[in-house]
Amino acid sequence: PxxxxxxxxxxxxxxxxxxxxxxxxTRGKEPVALFTFIHDDVRPGVGKLIDDLFNSQVSIEVISGDHQRSVETFSQSLGLDKRSVHGDMKPEDKVKWVMGRSKTHITMMVGDGFNDAAAMAAADVGVAVGSGESTNLDAADILITGENPSVLSDLVKLSRRTRFVLFQNLAFSVLVTAVLVWSVLSGFNDNIVIGVLVHELSVIVVIFNGARLAGDLGLWNLLTGLFKNLYVDTIASFKQLFQNLFLTKESSTP
Structure with a gap:
């Protein structure tokens, strides 16, 4: 200036x-005119996205290469506190900020431009929005190609549900294993058939519990695929059994 x-x-x-x-x-190195514009390029649904993230106890910070006061004004129009807004940041500044925050928080960096690629790579989770640039694809863990920003809040909810289901499955598996070991050591049950059956049933329970993350359709697809595979494998096993019996009879015929 x-x-x-x-x-x-x-x-x-x-x-x-x-x-x-x-x-x-500029003309050469001589400035000749100044153009000003209003930051109004807000994606539809961003306000709802911010509310959903706040309700999910997610802290939102804005890091931008634009001027600090411009970024503050724009962010305040979205309901963000100016203390969570950081302007005048070069790509390397974004990387340093993300790396510093990652020491104490789990960070998700969301960007839509080339200048955000390095920061996305430095974050715990990098999300590229509406960009197919090879640099962003290499740096990001997730690519959102649509124009619906609510996918981000859905992503956070799904990740938390996945973690909860994972803990459920681990706890259930450890409990079943502990009960089986106790039943053998105490003499309550030493039948290996029952032990194997209980273990395999527990595996099926774990699979079904994990399939709930894909919704009702995912669970249905899992069930239909499971029974289809069981049917195919059963038919193949019986065919092989009959072939072996037939060959055995032929070889034993004088």
């Missing part, structure tokens, strides 16, 4: 105070 003519510098300061973006047109 100090290199701009006084008239353009005053216009730039006014634009920044109003939270507007600004671009300088």
């Amino acid at each position: 100090d290199q701009l003519p006084e008239k353009l510098r005053d216009a730039l300061e006014t634009a920044m105070e109003q939270g507007r973006g600004a671009s300088v047109l």
Whole structure:
């Protein structure tokens, strides 16, 4: 700003105070015009996304390369506190910020541009939104190609449900194993057939419990696929059994 003519510098300061973006047109190295614009490129549904994340106890921070005052004004229009807004950040600054936050928090970096790629790679979870750039694809763990931002809150909810189901399955598996070991050591049950049957049934319970994460359709697909495979394997086993019996009879015929 100090290199701009006084008239353009005053216009730039006014634009920044109003939270507007600004671009300088130069001829060679000489600034000749200043263009200001309003940050109004908010994706539909962002307000609901922010509410959902807050309700899920997720802290939201904005890191941007735009001017601090512009980013503050834009973020406050979305209901974000200016203390959670960080402007004037270069790509390397974003990386340092994410790495510092990752020391004490689980971080998810969401970006839609080339300048966000390094920060996405540094975060615990990197999410690229609406971009098929190879750099973003390499840096991100997840790619959201649609225009619906609520996918992010669904992603957070699914990850928490997955963790809960994982703990359920681990606890159930350990409990079943402990009961089986106790039953053998105490002499309550030493029948290996019953032990194997209980163990296999517990595995099926774990599989079905995990399939709930895919919804009713996922559970239905699992059941139909399971019974289909059982049917195919059973038919194949009986065919092999009959073939072996037939060959045995032929070989024993004088």
